[in-house]
Amino acid sequence: MSAPARPHDPPARRALSANEVSADLLNGQSRALLHALHLLTPDGKLNADARRKLKQINHFAGLLRPALHTALDLAEPLTLVDAGTGNGYLGLLLYELFIGPAGAGEVIGLESNGQLVDRATSRARHMGFDRMRFVATRVAEFDPIARNLAVVALHACDTATDDAIALGLRREAKVVAVVPCCQAELAHSLSAVRADHALAPLWRFPILRRGFAAHLTNVLRALVLECHGYQVTVTELVGWEHSFKNELILARKVQRGNSQARNQLKALLQLFPGVRMGLLDAWGPDA
Template structure:
């Protein structure tokens, strides 16, 4: 047996110190480790699973609990007895593999596929002809947990439209989220999260595909949906998520919030989420509004009276005015705003997504325009009220 030389042992130790720092920076996506020692033709395997902030490590038939620092020290000590070692540090979506022997020490990152069918084309003809962001095979555990995929790995026929919607959601957010810093944890606040399906999808994509460090906070007044979201996070092993049953207006963050999202929050709940994002000076604000009721009973515009006497026109115009003034307020607060169709209007008329990226200081001229519109239309928007009287 050729014992590994001291120079390569020192190099291996440096690599493991780097992994210890990686763990410290983002332990929420760490899953565990495997170690394979080689002595001649014999192999000796160790397996460590991460549970409740400790690593349960089994080696030579004995299981003991370690901190990451103590376990890596133990592995270095054990390596001195063998001529080669293969160490795998497992994260969500990525394995870091280190191999060391008497000749060399190497480290590589390996993307993790959830099954052997990840590269096989889908046979369901109803799926869109597109390169999906949330791929079957790679994202099977996620798709099964949120009810889009069957246990045997097929997209459910009645969930194809939902699958296309969540993929479109990721597509629309990718470009704007790419503008956020990559050297720190991105904190994402979901206001009125409900069952959090799209938040789970975004978590998967940012963490396992884009390799972005992120942490998610979900708020909803319903204890039932918060409990369901917590169970889903636990089932998926998504430890970079927290959920709270509370009103948006009562939330006081203990960390800097980089992204605020609001998906189908009814009526003025969307305004509450936008106001919170503005008050927190969030780098990005994303909103997909749902029903609009507030302006319908308020706005009056004399030149349009002979048109708005028709109820359907008055309702549709109220929707446009509501989201238009929301977008204008975001611009007045220094955000670069774009409004796009999230899904086809054939599926629902409530299909707009407002995307806002903080790029500059407040714009007083746009705020004056906003105030003038309030007067002209005889409206007092909830967003304005929340920003000034919250």
């Protein structure tokens, strides 16, 4: 049984009865999919945790809508890759809202855990989503052949977000949209920077280092995308609940490259000698 809402719980944290659920649904979003995803209980209620998840994927879909519509309007059918798909929540929703109604294109969910792939595959079959498939692979090892590509990733762990960005860059995706998870790579390399470096107090304490590294990592991700001709926005996904895991980096390909962003990235990196990030090795200013 789910815990009763406390009087001071903000509305988004409250469970919803079956009659109230419609208020949280997007146009075109079915209760059948939410049942298949076990977000709705068998009697149609939405408990507080499921409601938080639903809010994340719905906001993601809403913020992505304009960029996806532009990609869907192109002559080539859209291939949409959901990297680190887990239970497939986001990919299945994007199929239901965009790729299904478009009548062409496909959704591919990438997931390293084979059991999750099997489960998500049966959900897609159950829903009759016949242009959707899940592949048991690490994101970095997948190379889609698609002329019109969008890559999304919601809380893909650690460097899997960067692998999703790299996949988008490699294949010149029209849209790359990621909400990163915790990121340890850069925090680790910051701890190796000399303690007498003028900026070292910014990351002296582990908790501040994690926060600073998460911030710097997302700044670098945005700049890398800009260097490669993307127009980038970074916005909040859902509200205050998810703190460091709540930034949506949304990038649309608008030009071949951007020398101003490249210079900015170079200048920024000069301030942080010794900082290492795989994405920079492959796609940084000197790549």
